[in-house]
Amino acid sequence: MYxxxxxxxxxxxxxxxxxxxxxxxxDVASDIKQVLADMRKIDHNGIFExxxxxxxxxxxxxxxxxRLERL
Numbered sequence: 001m002y003x004x005x006x007x008x009x010x011x012x013x014x015x016x017x018x019x020x021x022x023x024x025x026x027d028v029a030s031d032i033k034q035v036l037a038d039m040r041k042i043d044h045n046g047i048f049e050x051x052x053x054x055x056x057x058x059x060x061x062x063x064x065x066x067r068l069e070r071l
C-alpha cells in the first residue's frame with residue numbers, strides 16, 4: 001500500500017513539474033519573439049546591418065535569436 005502511494009505521489013510531482021516546464025518554455029518563446037520583433041523595429045531602416053562592425057554583431061545576434069525561435 002505504501003509503495004503504491006509513494007509512486008502515485010512521485011508521478012503527480014513529475015506531472016506538475018512538466019506543466020511548469022511547458023509554461024516556462026512558452027514564456028521564453030514569447031520573450032524571444034518579442035526580442036526579435038524589437039530588433040527588427042529598431043533597425044527598420046537597415047542602418048545597423050549596413051555598418052561594418054555593428055552590422056556583423058547585429059547579424060550574429062539576429063541569427064542567434066532566429067535559431068532560438070525555431071527551437
